[in-house]
Amino acid sequence: MSALLTSPDRPGDASVESPAPAAGETPLSVVQTATLFDRRPLRTEGGDELGPVTVAYQTHGTLNAAKDNAVFVCHALTGDAHLAGRLSPDDRKPGWWDGFVGPGALSPDTQSAADQQDAGPGLDTDRHFVICANVLGGCSGTTGPGSLRPGTDGPPSNRWGLEFPFVTLGDIVEVHAELVREVFGIERLKAVIGGSLGGMQALEWAVRFPDRVAASIAIASAASLGAQGIGFNAVGRRAILTDPHFRGGEYHAAVERGEPGPDAGLALARMLAHITYLSEANIARKFGRRLQRPSREPGAGPDGFQHDISKEVQFQIESYLDYQGRRFTQRFDANSLLYLTRAMDHFDLARGRGSLSEALGRATARFLILSYTTDWLFPTAGSRDVVRALLAAGGDVTFAELDSPYGHDAFLIEEELPRLGRIVNAFLG
């Protein structure tokens, strides 16, 4: 990961600001870390105890004196704390939701209605204090299966690996709630927002901590994953578990010695997942049936296509997926993908809370539920189930199905962010 991890920072109740840029410099964003659960351990939903827990987080904007302008952003399956901005001047890319979070929205008082339509990002850091933290079980600064295991220091491995406790979305939200209260002294969030697995967390936040969440925004999400989604996750996990370099999750020591890790399995899992993030119509338009390169090499037939069966990449879509898979192995840990897809599979907002409506009835938050027309991994039907349950519980809910060609990934696509920003801005008021 490219995330810059600074030393743990515990300002307690003090308000936290992004570092001020030096004159003439573009402001850089930082990823900080906090150590939590060091006095008493986290007790997970699975019954394990874990502590201390390191959490990597990033903030944008300024927490006001009343501490009532904080918005917590929940990242999706393979996201991280690096929400916006660049971590260094030569950082290749800004944070994953850079186009959605930042300063610059004009005050509603000083602009025309037409201007408002185009005004600013979804989360205006001139008004909001935005926090984003890496999830428990992740691999980008927060404690996870790749972390050093306390009390161990020798071979074969001093990393948790598969000995790391089972993690649920409830556990992930507990850790973030601790961060919000312990580090920032924030009692009540103005909003929690996220897409996909982040949207599941936004729902869990509102139900688990009814008094601490004023608004919950769940995008391209659901109250639980369906059988098809579990099936895709299972195939991805299988690819990792059967990779001979996976070594039962104990690959860290081998990788440190320069031996291969389970990159082939991890890449395969990502290739598959990536297909499910895109709409069929969009990849048909983007890649269609175009060949990667009509080949004149030996083995190429008269039509220019490659007749060597072992040549994996022939069509452009194959090249694209291959690239996505390889790139993913440079930034993500195989064990984390196992833990986080299992957390996703097992998430069920209603479990242990009666019905979905009874679960959502616990919340006091206003809800904004958004889905995308071409998202077939988290289809609109799943969002509608949440909306219906909220209405049955007498909840305050706004719902929109957004027409988009981009499938499940739409909430991350730059072109979609202005519209998403207008909707979220209007909802937050």
Place this chain on the structure above:
Amino acid sequence: MSALLTSPDRPGDASVESPAPAAGETPLSVVQTATLFDRRPLRTEGGDELGPVTVAYQTHGTLNAAKDNAVFVCHALTGDAHLAGRLSPDDRKPGWWDGFVGPGALSPDTQSAADQQDAGPGLDTDRHFVICANVLGGCSGTTGPGSLRPGTDGPPSNRWGLEFPFVTLGDIVEVHAELVREVFGIERLKAVIGGSLGGMQALEWAVRFPDRVAASIAIASAASLGAQGIGFNAVGRRAILTDPHFRGGEYHAAVERGEPGPDAGLALARMLAHITYLSEANIARKFGRRLQRPSREPGAGPDGFQHDISKEVQFQIESYLDYQGRRFTQRFDANSLLYLTRAMDHFDLARGRGSLSEALGRATARFLILSYTTDWLFPTAGSRDVVRALLAAGGDVTFAELDSPYGHDAFLIEEELPRLGRIVNAFLG
């Protein structure tokens, strides 16, 4: 494969019958083989020469004297020649389209309209002579990458492996056309019918041999595969190619020595493919989020689910996919899956024939195009493209989108066969 392969049988122009059952016995079906391209080799579309070619086939019913009652059935990606009936008294299952092919339809003259609605199988073997043959590149009796390579007889392998020529659907159809003419002396088929990859072959038959096909029936099919389908195939191939036991396709000798083959990769490819064959709604109904077995084993949490991350099968859908994957490795060859998915990827009915409409304009057949509402691998849009191209070419086409919960697999599901049978019966007249 359980297919019973008898010695090559070349009755030439003689009419061929299914063997008559002994008194009191259930008639058994047989898979026969023919040797083709022994005088001159097959020249593949890729420019290779291959011969002789063994073809495994099965027939049901009796070829009439005019030889105008033959229907050729094209099987799908992993199907085989074993179309209907049991190969032995203890055969666990009948052929793959047993409920669609068989004797028993009453004459339309002797029954009421209401009776006709429920009458008989789709392909009535009292009237039709039905032929089904395993595809070139397959692994169920027809020459493929697992076949013995002529002129080789020593280690490391005397099987083709990845040295087998690249195969197209055009090549597959050429071989079957040779079978139909050389073995049975049939000049013109009453119909060619198939689903999925079989439907692609049915279209290719009608375009490649305009004078030899009177009717073409393509079910749950398309004139080419889209980017999403190519992507899924690519992920499945990747699983095989990266399996350490794949050995560059040279695993046959190792397997014969009792060492493992690329079963893990092959099973993974099947698990993924199987998800794409089912509709989301149907697996939601069939499996939902039910756990395989609320566990009280060590590692199980208070909610009964298994917290051991390395335990692959937790939900019922995972158990089902695991079973499908393992079962598949017992009947299918990894190299064949590589060749046949590549044939599917590269199939494009229009290529080299101007437009799709110009391609289909070559055909003289009547067409029946059928799709299923919940088929998302070969969605109705692909069938509509074929229908539109046929209409533009002045073709004779009947089209129906059938409402079904079963997704792409619908044409194989027993419950769907009576309706499919009525439609095909009515079309064939």
